[in-house]
Amino acid sequence: MELLVHGVGGTTPEQMLGDPRTVRVTGDDTAAVYRRAEDTEAKDSHRDEPVQEAYVWCNLTSGDSSRALWLVLLPFMVVNLAHWMRPAAPGRHRAVRLYGLLVRLAALTLTVLLVAAACEVALDLVAWQCAGVHDCTSRHSWLAFLAPGVPAARAGHDTWWSLPGRRLALAALAPAALTCLLWYLSHRTWSAYESHRPMSHDPEPDTEGSALALPGFWYGRRIVARLRAAHTAAALLTVAAAVAAPPAAFDHRPGGPAALDVLSWLLTAALLACAVAAVAVVCRRGRSENLLDQRLDRQLVSGLPLGALALLLLTMVYAGWARPGWRSTGRLAGDPAFGTLMLAQGLLVVALAVVARDLYRRSPDPRAGMRGLSGPAVALLACALGGVMSGGVAQRVADWLDGTHALLPGPPVLLTWQASTIPPVLAVLLIVAAGLGMRTARLARAERDRVREEHPGEPEDPGRTHAIAQVRAMAALTDRAPLVVAVLTVTTLVLGAVALAGALATGKTPDGAARRTYDVMQAVAETSQALGSWLVGLGFILFVTWGRRAYKDASARRTIGILWDVGTFWPRAAHPFAPPCYAERAVPDLTWRMATWTQRTGGRLVLSGHSQGSVLAAAAAWQLPPSVRGRIALLTYGSPLERLYGRWFPAHFGPPALAALRRDVACWGNLYRLTDPIGGPVRVPDDTTPEVDHAPLRDPLAYGRTPAHPLPAPILGHSDYQADPDFARERARLLNRLRPELPRQRPEPVEPGVPTGEPG
Template identity: 30%
Template sequence: MPSSARVTELRVHGVGGTTPDALLGTTAHQQIWGDRIAGFYAADTDQRGRRVEAYCWGGMTSRSSTRVLWVLLFPFMLANLAGWTCSARTRADRWAFAAHRACGRLAAFGITLNLLLLATLAAIDIWAFQFGRNPDQSSRWRRIANAPLGALDPGPRTVAGAALVAVLLLTLWLLSRQALHRYEEVAPADPDPERFRGSAAARPDSVADPRFFNGAETVHRLGLLHLAGGLAWLACVLSWLAAGPIWLPLEITAAVLLCGTLLLLATETAGSRLILPLVVAAALLVCVAAGFAWQSHPVADADGNIRYMRGIAIETFWLIVVLVMARLPVLATIALLRRAGIRRGAPAATVRRDGPRWSAAPLIVAVLGMVSVNAAGLGTLVGIASSLDLPERAVFDTLRWQIPWLVLAPAALTVVFLLVELIRYAAAGGRRNTAPILAEYAGRTDATPAPEPPWDAWRCNALPVDGICDGELRRRMRWARSVARSRRLAGFAPDIRYLLAGLVLVGTVVIAGIQNSIAGGTPWSPAFAVTLAGLIPVAGVALLRWGWGQPDARRWLGVLWDVGTFWPRSFHPFAPPCYAERAVPDLQRRIRWLNDNGDRVVVVAHSQGSVLAALALAQQPAGQPALATFGSPLRKLYGWAFPAYIHDGVLARLQEWRNFSYPTDYIGGPVGRDDVDVPLPDPESSWYTAGEPMPPLRRHTGYWSDEAMWTQIDRLAQPTSPQPTCPQPTSPQPAELTPTREPH
């Protein structure tokens, strides 16, 4: 490429859905590629001597207020995320890694089954049987709730409730398919698509595989298996509730189908041809069981619930516990076999792991998903019973007993955790931490040349010096303490593992409490805890809806949400869609098109955008453009939480790269390469202008206005030594790559 080649700077924003105006720094721009969800925008005039484009992908995560409804699938997101929090040691061990993936998919189905169990209790027992038996039509809402039931007998009412559960399952399946088509509009290019047919989590090259972000086949397979398993379980429920002459054959057949589903879930690709027949068989069995239940006459037990529902709830709940906890005995057995010398694992020397360890992450995150679905679901269950004016015993005491533990105990743990972190934050402003700050900025102040008159008279130093009044001394010391505390705060992120471990402990106590309640213990369920649990789904949606309208709140909420939805749905098909399945191929195609047309490209990416840009380039190491990242969570967050996928081997594929970071950045940080990392001071210096605020902290969002960083990016963007000119494309541009010249 000749030195006179045009330079194009491609900017990629982080979380929060930055607008093209803000990202380009001008309103004079045009959309040249993409759509309203994600697209490329080009400024009409050059900036800093180069053409500037922006890739705005916020429409896939936070720009639309209706997209906050994805928060209702939060437990499924955790179930999917649990599979990706694999340790580097587990991935290096072939047996352990295969078992980890199998257990991750089984745990994900367990959480789906948990939701179906709660929906069955609400639809069949509370609404169809108890409310339909003696409907209270004193309010408009109760008349509406009774309208589908009318004067039906108990059998038809049971089938009506089961139909609602089936509709819920079908809705989740259809929603996953709709999201799959929408978010995979741009598929990754692969010259050999048949080389590997496993899920993205099992690809040998990890995130560097060009087909990593193409999860269509995996989502399709897992979605059908969850559909088949859910229908088979529903057939079990109907046949058990309608106990009669043929209930046992129906029960056994449904159990066989459910076991077959679990077996196929545990395998990566084996038996794929059996999945569709399994779905058809499960659907037919549900219809047969529904016809049998229609002719039956279920009766109430001593508490007024539909007979046999208590046994169904208990047996299903223990099945869920087994599925979610299966990884514990399975991986422990593999580890014991390795320690006993019966089998060989990965040598410890070949597994490099920097930073804090979190070996129990897959189990903790999976159990947290189960806890979250029960905390919200049980509260909703009790709320439905109350709205229908049913007595307290309408919901089993065994389940009501869980609500205080699932709501109050996690809330108490969170408060304690925040108090401890607040104490650590306050202690970080002590003399031992401020002394190095004062020494650092004193040395930097001495090396800073004084401005020319008359501006030198307005220059002030934020450092405490002798001879100033007590009030000014305290003000300057507050500034030094704020810098010290911000630097310590930047390292607090891994502490979240302690809070999550505590929440898992709560889940263990809940399981023990269920057994105590079944054995005759006294349940405890204060009304305010029940009400609070019922408000969790509504509060979650309201929180995200409010957060999208508040830049600061959107940044914090966006970090958690964008990390959770970054990974492909290789473990739970009903999780919120993976935006990277479109964003990464988008970037790759645009960069390739610019290179083919003779441009020298420099990708400038912030925060979560740096993860998208880095992986887009790592998958195509040949002919990479220059890359500048800042506020990048690649190692600080992703390398810690997902060490099996984001590690030195992947980052080593990136070539011409500079990574900028502040010591006060609570999200981004260094990537551990001396030739790449460029630390920047924050604040830049202790000098400030009289009458203005003291030097502010840039933290995570101040990079865009840091002239020192942009000066280095300017040098990075300059063409290197002359190289052969890239050939211009001779054939017409493909239809999907044709830029659209539509004004924004």
Template identity: 30%
Template sequence: MSRPGDGDGAPPVGGRELRVHGVAGTPPESMLGLRAVLDGSPGGAACVRRPGPDEITLWDPPRIDPRLQAWSWSSLTSGRWYQAFYLLLLPFMIANLAGWMLPAGRPDSPGGPAPYRDLRLRWATLVVRLVGLLVTLVFVVSVQIVLADLVVWQWLYRRLDRPVGIAGIGTAATAGVFLLLIVLTRIRPRPATATGRQPQPFPWSLVEASRERRAQWRAPRDPVGAGFLVREQWLLWNSGAINVALRRLHLTAGLATIALLAALPVGRAAPSDLRSWTLVLGLLAWASVLGLLAWIGLRRGPGVQGRPATDTGDPGLRLPFFLVRWATWPLAAAAVVLAALLPLGWSPGIVRRWGSLPALRGTAVWVTAAVVLGVLVLYVLCRPLRSGRRAVNPAAMLLIAASAGAAFGAGLISRAAGLVGGLGSFTPAVDQYVGWLAVGVTTDLAVLVPFAAVRWWWLSRDGGRAVGVHRLTGGGSWLTAVIGVTGVALGVAGGIGFLVRGGMPPVDTLPSWFALTVLVLLLGPPLVVACVLAASRVRNLVLVVLAAAIVAAGGVAAVLSGRGFTLLGIALPPSTFAEFCLDVAVVLPTAAVLARIYAGLTDVGARRGVGVLWDVGTFWPRWFHPLAPPTYSDRAVPELDRRITTELEGPGATLLLAPHSQGSIIAAAAVLLHEQPREGLALLTYGSPWQHLYAEFFPAQVHPVATDTIRHRLSGPNGQRWINLHRATDPIGGEIDGVEQAVPLDDPCGRKHSDYWVEDEYGEAAARLRAMLAGDPARDGQPPARSDAPEPAGTG
């Protein structure tokens, strides 16, 4: 974490101004006022715009303001090369966020009692973790289909006629890839040392230092329903034991699944004793996972109010945590070893008839059915807790997590099948599940896209397109509700069709009217929006419509004639509805993810772009899915709190904390970390998603009680020391009820979410807060003045 401008001695008159960036890691030099003046920029220097690749720029030096500092935390989410692989963990991150969206109970007032884990919350937590376990199994099964089935069984054995015993390599390789995934989730940068050396990445090892391992297991407890931003926040940053326990349970379940899928299809072709031991060990491992998850999740646990961070935890969970550590994963590991040895006893004459490994062909269907059932149960559990569409958020996010993992896995399966089949005349067997998954995801998008387009148009009627986007993101629960309802409906319909037909027929059996409806709903709204946007630029609607009609007619003609071309194995344009769904929902997203990972390995800018996901998605600890990317807030929040405390040391010391976007969430958590008012501290937030997004999706953590608590801790004899700036065109930030400066800033330059500090209102609000900290009666209680004077060109 870098802190430019750090000085020695007492702060200058007026106190420090500490700026904290938001998502994507705004460079500290930008926050400190390094400005670019564009020669010949149209419209004068009032509006900031980014220089083009062929423009000549003149860079001004930083402002000489000893009060100004920049606090940067972006290296925690995008500073290391291995963080490019975090895209593989995206489904797990979404599943973890689903648990934090549970509308759990919360304190009724800042001084109220700590909430308890009621029975409904405990059951909802258990269901979220079970569905999250299924999301992990989606990854395991996808890798096993690619390695064990397509590569080893269908290609090496059946195509190249290798010995049948080679099939065990697929089981071992799948377990190895899964272990590498576990290692990826455990790599974290070390904190900077006192000598100023840069933090080093955590070593590539499955064994932690003994001291850190003991600390992780010091307080076994399930902190869900006990730790909040507004109360007992120390639990958020000091509850590593639950993450370690869940990670071992996921490891056990993944290895047990690999072993069971390798042993089930063996039948009479394997020695009975070896097969029986494999099945027994795998089933025992799975039973222990389910039992321990229920034991940990359903226990109410003791209260934690007033206990220090060194608390020993819940004594009733010491036994299950001990069993998780020593008794579960060895069973699964032994089962995998036996499963890898099974093919050595297979008879080639018996197994030669297998086109693919039988156990893998129907696994995806049953995992899908279990996910849909879990989503339905979760919605029933969440609905009575809080009325409204927010109750749909956890279930919908779990469905999105499973769909994202399944789509990425299906993309790997289809590309691997194409590669194996392209090595000769051999055609590998690929289950029909991939095609039906693509149809389901595409249909869900076909419902979501027109709904979002119509809702955006409705919200834009009295404010313009940018205002419509701001209002659309502020009511994002509508979009997740549509995804959840449509996805569950498709899953139930698909399950009924599977039972009625006795299997999964080809995708081409879909009626033509269904395919046409999906195409019109999916492609129609984007085409209309593109025509509207293009017409606003070229000022000729007739030409735009004519061009769109020509493009659409050309695409239809190409599809009907079967003419087109192939790009990276993708048919463009697709000749059938099944190919269209496969390209939209599976192939193209998979190619985009792989390309982004490759770019992020060497390009810091590409990692920073992907890091936006981790800036938002990894703020919360991994209490629900342990394979999400590591959280950064357990370092960022305490370190920012220590920085604030350091700046406020000494009589009369003051600090103006000025966080942007996601930085305002970190700053709010740092303010809430102390139960007493912070004298000498003022808060200037801008572009903050505190109420606009976080209160919408995390109602148990961000709510009016939390906002009032911050206001109370920033109140003094001179008034409330918290001002919030926002724009009506900002899709991320918004107003905060009860906080001053609720009038949206004008946005004639189209800055939207960026460059707040170049606005006149920012300087005026900062000056007013400094005056309040200094106790200037001439400025106390006066609202910041509005000014339309142009600001010199700069960058945020």
């Protein structure tokens, strides 16, 4: 049998099997295995061609257009990627655990940052600043009931909601609702994805292989539940702290009410104790991969968020207490909180870089992205993305509330400076894009000579030569991704330092000759801040629109599908609010199907994976028991196993892991094209076995018109590998090498009362 696994963008079973009549053999509407209708009753043990089955998993990552909102969770997904990007370090268990701990703490700061930004918008800008100014509430009539001094029932006094503490308590419902929404999405996807149990088998004795072979790797149910409880509690505590801080500052003044002063200190102590408990949960040991950990810390999972919610409710009651003479003026003290968060994230990223560099020096891999620093770089970009989104949204809302820019103090200075970094980042990206464009043009000119050399004796067609060379040069851009990430990382560091320095220098006007320079810099900063504010609003609209289109349009999905499918391939080991891991459903599906089919029939099986499907195929092969793994042939084509995963995730797809997979499966063949921007050679470092990588396939199949190709052959790039004649030859070669001593396939038994399939 040949089990086909499709790649990025998905496809239909009819397209995969080349037949309009297909039958679902096993599975559901989300992911299933299909056969041709004529093969459902195939029991002929002497057929020469293998029976084909198609595993369709595209519904795991697509679906209705509402899933486009998952793109808003991009910072969480990116920081989760950093967890899996650590360098390979056999035997360095303590350093590996420290690396995971630092990433989990950085992920926790991102949750706090997102909720703190929501608090800044709802509590500070809306409830504290705008609702406390009559000119602002007159422009926004929906806030009139919160304005102080508005006549109520024809009596000239404040309304019940106009007291500052009650306005804060009411506004706190918005970030609390956001937290509940994140909890709900995480819990729902946790029940749907992390609930699928992999096949149970003993841990692999080979410590030099990949951790993907461990029985508990694709079962992160316990750690996601623990992290969800901790992050939910931290988010609710952030809201509670934002509500409690202003009334506590008022109560601590000399001559303030003693009872409220004592209550504020008790609430502060309770909030700190609960925060320490949440951080302690995050600091506990991470994933249990050596065993299938089926336990759930039910008391912790339910008790910690409920305790934080109770403290939030108490804080809202405390803030709503009447305090004569208390008025909302200026802005809330958000700069120290956001500055502390930014400093904590910087220190965590620096510590992560030190650990990653130490791990890399113990086992250097020249092909690894950024020499082992890809994980810290991606973690920094996740923090920067969260900061830019927070600052941009806060600045955009402030501009919307304060049309004249004279009514409100606006968001904290640090958030304003973070929003101002958006135009410089875009400018750097344009410069990088221009540089890559020039390099691509030079590479295309060099490729033209190679294309001419590959087709000697054929009439020259300059247009055809240029098209082939251009596609090859564009495909090579994938290998420049580490450079782009490195440039973005350096830019982020520099702009982060500028933003912090600008926030600290705000309000300190120099004298003398330095005044003119200061005025110029201030004007540039204000222009950048305004432009950044509008770019955030435009970017958010484009973000969601592009995401909705990606789930409806296959071509648009392929454009962003690489990053998205790579990001959601990995389990949620660092951030529980990241989009769910589809592989925790797909890998057990494939493993169960292969293991049960070989056990029932004793037949030979070719596991055939295209693009991202080749990564799922490799992960499923690792999860098979060794006795079954030795009966499997692996055929990959257009595969990013080494080109993307091996370079960016060396601990799990590095040279030792791929070499171990080659030794464990019966045989392995890999096909790729020079015009493919995703697939490439797997470069298995093992000279004792036959070559895994096939020579690069011809693309196009014919340069000019030939009797076999009377019309111009298309440049296929990443698609239609099965249309190449070398594909069928490679599959036949693998079948011939699949343990010739194995008996012919036994007829697959049909259980009584169980239908053979459903029409597809």
